[in-house]
Every structure is written in structure tokens, then in C-alpha cells.
Amino acid sequence: MSARTALAFAAAALLLSACDxxxxxxxxxxxxxxxxxxxxxxxxxxxxxxxxxxEFSPPSEADIPEGPxxxxxxxxxxxxxxxxxxxxxxxxNDLSCGNCHLDAGRKADSAPLWGAxxxxxxxxxxxxxxxxxxxxxxxxxxxxMDGTAPPAGHDVLVALEAYSYWMSQGAPVGATLPGSGYxxxxxxxxxxxxxxxxxxYAANCAICHGEDGQxxxxxxxxxxxxxxxPESFNWGAxxxxxxxxAAFIRANMPLGKGGTLSVxxxxxxxxxxxxxxRPQDPRFTGDVAETRTRFHDxxxxxxxxxxxxxLLGANPATR
Amino acid sequence: xxxxxxxxVVVLAGTALAVQAQSVNPATLANTGGDGLAACASCxxxxxxxxxxxxxxxxxxxxxxxKQLDDLAEGRREHALMSPIAKAMSPQTREAMSxxxxxxxxxxAAPPGDAHPGARVAxxxxxxxxxxxxxxxxxxxxxGVGDAFxxxxxxxxxxxxxxxxxxxxxxxxxxxxxxxxAAARGLTAEEIRDVSDYFSRLPMEASR
Numbered sequence: 001m002s003a004r005t006a007l008a009f010a011a012a013a014l015l016l017s018a019c020d021x022x023x024x025x026x027x028x029x030x031x032x033x034x035x036x037x038x039x040x041x042x043x044x045x046x047x048x049x050x051x052x053x054x055e056f057s058p059p060s061e062a063d064i065p066e067g068p069x070x071x072x073x074x075x076x077x078x079x080x081x082x083x084x085x086x087x088x089x090x091x092x093n094d095l096s097c098g099n100c101h102l103d104a105g106r107k108a109d110s111a112p113l114w115g116a117x118x119x120x121x122x123x124x125x126x127x128x129x130x131x132x133x134x135x136x137x138x139x140x141x142x143x144x145m146d147g148t149a150p151p152a153g154h155d156v157l158v159a160l161e162a163y164s165y166w167m168s169q170g171a172p173v174g175a176t177l178p179g180s181g182y183x184x185x186x187x188x189x190x191x192x193x194x195x196x197x198x199x200x201y202a203a204n205c206a207i208c209h210g211e212d213g214q215x216x217x218x219x220x221x222x223x224x225x226x227x228x229x230p231e232s233f234n235w236g237a238x239x240x241x242x243x244x245x246a247a248f249i250r251a252n253m254p255l256g257k258g259g260t261l262s263v264x265x266x267x268x269x270x271x272x273x274x275x276x277x278r279p280q281d282p283r284f285t286g287d288v289a290e291t292r293t294r295f296h297d298x299x300x301x302x303x304x305x306x307x308x309x310x311l312l313g314a315n316p317a318t319r
Numbered sequence: 320x321x322x323x324x325x326x327x328v329v330v331l332a333g334t335a336l337a338v339q340a341q342s343v344n345p346a347t348l349a350n351t352g353g354d355g356l357a358a359c360a361s362c363x364x365x366x367x368x369x370x371x372x373x374x375x376x377x378x379x380x381x382x383x384x385x386k387q388l389d390d391l392a393e394g395r396r397e398h399a400l401m402s403p404i405a406k407a408m409s410p411q412t413r414e415a416m417s418x419x420x421x422x423x424x425x426x427x428a429a430p431p432g433d434a435h436p437g438a439r440v441a442x443x444x445x446x447x448x449x450x451x452x453x454x455x456x457x458x459x460x461x462x463g464v465g466d467a468f469x470x471x472x473x474x475x476x477x478x479x480x481x482x483x484x485x486x487x488x489x490x491x492x493x494x495x496x497x498x499x500x501a502a503a504r505g506l507t508a509e510e511i512r513d514v515s516d517y518f519s520r521l522p523m524e525a526s527r
Contacts, residue, residue, distance in 0.1 A: 103446035207467055207495045208456070216465050218458040256444075256451045256501045 076163025108179025115180025182247035197272025228276035345419035437517030448505035462524035473523030
């Protein structure tokens with residue numbers, strides 16, 4: 001077994017792949033469709049999603065129970081959808097969990113919470129030890145949210161765990177469910193190309209995320225998330241990996257039109273997105289090359305490589 | 320003719336054009352009409368608030384309004400009543416009226432609650448059919464985002480439902496990268512009715 005395959009196995013469940021530098025399982029599923037969630041506090045209940053035979057279907061939000069447990073589940077949902085508002089002290093950027101985990105973490109092929117919950121505790125290649133679900137969520141705050149994770153047992157984490165647990169009721173423990181993670185089985189015919197990606201971006205992404213990739217905000221609230229720069233995920237986040245980003249994009253972008261970009265387009269635009277600077281990896285050792293060797297030794301990580309004439313990680317975005 | 324004389328002619332001609340372009344005051348055209356055009360207010364309401372199937376214009380960003388007028392005038396968007404009117408408007412008038420309505424003040428309204436039958440699609444969408452929540456592009460409360468995503472809060476229910484049906488059927492197709500057509504195709508007739516009613520009851524918010 002190659003080191004790469006071993007890593008893929010280790011992370012096999014890693015369904016919160018957007019939050020962290022991990023390798024989700026290869027589910028063999030074809031991408032379906034969807035989109036990004038805006039940081040909008042959502043209170044209207046979503047119905048149970050109709051699932052194809054053999055696919056897991058999370059319960060309807062209308063069935064979240066009354067009482068203290070249900071209150072905690074609803075709080076978790078609200079944090080998930082508008083993280084900067086509901087977990088402000090732990091978030092360093094303008095993103096929300098729901099930006100990469102669509103439909104408030106319910107959507108198949110968008111790293112749903114129900115796919116992740118049943119796969120922890122798990123050994124993770126990222127930190128070379130067995131992590132519980134709490135630690136997995138802390139990774140999201142440290143990398144994807146470019147913030148400082150709440151301590152174990154903090155209400156914010158309890159709420160997110162309650163929401164994940166509630167959503168996963170009926171899912172078999174230990175299963176790798178169809179639709180978990182991002183569908184990562186497709187690789188492009190030719191190596192991803194920055195210039196082609198720029199053209200894909202201009203045609204399909206700029207209308208929402210802006211020509212400069214900084215997203216769009218209204219009255220201080222993020223509607224379309226920034227894709228690079230100081231308000232986006234940092235170099236330690238799983239979404240900085242081309243395979244993760246391409247899989248997410250192919251399955252879910254443009255919003256509501258998932259599955260319409262070609263595999264090649266998705267990889268090209270993933271390289272364009274991740275060929276721009278973003279906040280430094282919190283594990284930065286003081287040296288880009290050493291940091292790459294220790295934490296980014298992977299052909300799908302552009303960190304520490306030169307893209308479009310820039311050594312990525314050498315001039316990280318700062319607020 | 321000497322250069323100086325030519326210059327004078329050019330300057331005079333330019334002045335004449337400028338006078339013609341500004342011959343109709345936007346407020347006058349809006350309220351009483353002119354230049355062969357009916358008063359905008361006769362269909363869109365005295366405050367640009369819209370009525371029935373005639374959309375609200377007040378507070379909608381100028382770039383979006385200008386694009387719609389240009390699309391109507393040049394055939395990229397079709398409407399039995401409005402296409403001929405847009406064609407009769409000069410580019411300068413289209414620009415002036417877009418700015419006029421974008422800057423109009425908006426009346427307040429009492430918002431519907433989350434129990435409204437349109438609230439779920441409005442806020443969260445219908446992801447089993449890949450339909451994003453309306454606010455995911457049109458912004459919190461449907462107040463509009465940037466130039467491309469107009470405010471839908473405070474728009475008339477008839478106009479919203481008519482447009483959603485038109486997007487769904489492909490009769491309207493001047494949307495960037497087909498985003499609205501894709502979303503509308505996933506909605507049922509009942510959802511279109513409910514979500515249109517929901518946004519018609521939300522307070523108007525001017526978009527930038």
C-alpha cells in the first residue's frame with residue numbers, strides 16, 4: 001500500500017474534508033449537484049431530503065424535538081449556517097460552516113454531517129493519532145475558519161455535536177455512506193492549468209464570488225464567501241487541496257448548478273482558486289519549504305509550490 | 320471653413336444633443352409621461368412600489384434596472400407591454416430613469432414570520448431538487464446583492480410569481496449563467512406562489 005493510499009484509508013471518513021487537510025474516502029459515487037450556503041440565519045425548517053434507494057436521508061428539521069436537547073440542536077444549526085454571528089470569538093474570517101457543507105450540512109456529496117458523525121473516533125493522517133469528533137470540529141475552527149477552536153466541552157462544540165448527532169439518527173455507525181465527503185473519484189485528463197482556470201472562473205464564478213475572489217457582503221454579512229485572501233480559509237484547511245476543492249466544485253458549483261462543470265474545468269478552477277495567497281498555515285515552522293515537507297507533502301497541495309510565478313505561502317494574506 | 324468655425328459647430332451640435340437627451344426630466348416622465356412615453360407611475364405606482372403584475376422599481380439598483388431596460392429594448396428580454404416602451408426610450412432616458420428609481424425612498428412594511436409557507440424555500444431552498452434558498456443569492460431578507468442579484472423583498476407577489484414561472488419555462492432567460500432558470504425549474508407551482516407571497520410581504524430594502 002502506498003503512503004498515499006494509506007493516508008486515504010486513514011482518513012477514510014473524513015467527511016468534514018472542507019475543514020481540514022484530510023483525504024476523504026473514495027466512495028465511487030458520481031457527483032450530483034448543488035451549491036454554497038450563505039451566512040443567513042435560517043429558522044424555517046427543512047424537510048427530510050428525498051434519497052435514492054440505499055442513500056441516507058437525514059430527518060426533517062421540523063422534527064427537532066422541543067426541550068433543552070432540541071434547543072441545543074437548533075443552536076448547532078444556527079452556528080453552522082452563520083458561524084461569524086453565533087461563534088464569533090472562534091472565527092477569524094468571513095466564512096460559515098454552511099459555505100462548504102451545503103443545506104446546513106445535510107446535502108449529500110457536500111461533506112454532510114451525517115456522513116462524518118458515524119466515522120469517529122478515527123485515526124487521522126493529518127495529526128497521526130486517533131481523533132474524536134470534538135477534535136475533528138476543532139480542526140475546522142483552526143483551519144477552515146482561520147480562528148481559534150473552542151475548548152472541548154464548550155457550548156459551541158456541544159451544540160455542533162448535538163446537531164450532528166441528531167441529524168445522523170438511523171445512520172449505521174462505522175459505515176461509509178454514499179454521499180459522504182465529496183465525490184473524489186475523478187481526475188482530469190491533463191494537469192490543472194492556472195490560465196484555463198482563470199477563464200473558467202471569469203465565466204462561472206465571478207458573478208457571485210467577485211472578479212477579485214473576495215465574495216460579496218451585504219451590511220457586513222457574507223452572502224458569497226471569499227475564496228482566497230485574508231477572509232478565506234487558511235493554508236491548513238482541506239479545501240486548499242486541489243482534489244478536495246475540485247471535487248466540491250464539480251459536485252456543487254455554481255450554486256444550484258452542480259455537476260455542470262467538466263472534471264477538467266473543476267480542477268483548473270480549483271488551481272486558480274488555490275493558486276492565490278490566503279492566511280498562513282497555523283503550523284508554519286518559519287520556513288515554507290520545511291512546512292511543505294512536514295505538512296503538505298502531497299502533489300495535490302499547491303502550498304510551497306510556485307503557481308503563476310508566485311511561491312505560495314511565502315506572502316500569506318493578513319488582515 | 321476654418322478650424323475655429325468647425326469647432327463652434329461641433330460644440331453647438333453637442334449642446335443640442337445634450338439638451339435633447341435631458342429634455343424629459345425623470346420625475347416628470349415618471350409621474351406625467353412625455354416624449355411619447357406614458358407615465359411610469361401609471362403602471363409601477365406613484366412611489367415606484369409596483370402593483371399587481373407590474374414590478375416595484377423603487378430602490379432597485381441602477382445597474383440592474385439599466386440592464387433590464389437595455390435587454391427589453393434590444394430583445395434579450397421580452398414583455399408585451401414593456402418591450403415597446405423600452406425600445407421607445409433613448410439610452411440616455413434608460414440611464415436617467417434607472418438612476419431615478421434606484422434613488423427612490425421606500426415605504427416600511429411588517430415582515431412575515433418563519434411560519435409563513437414560503438419561508439422555508441426563501442431561507443433554505445429545496446436542496447432535494449438543488450434549489451438554493453432565495454436569500455443565498457438575493458441576500459439576507461431578499462435585499463439584493465451587487466449588480467446582478469436584485470432585491471426581491473417588497474416586490475409585488477404577482478410580478479415575482481410571473482417571473483418565476485417565466486424563468487421556469489425558459490420564456491425569460493436573460494439571467495447570468497442560467498442561475499435563475501436552474502433554480503426556478505426545481506420549484507413547484509405551489510412553492511412559487513408561496514415564496515412570491517413571502518417576499519412581497521418583506522420590508523423593501525434599497526440595494527446598492
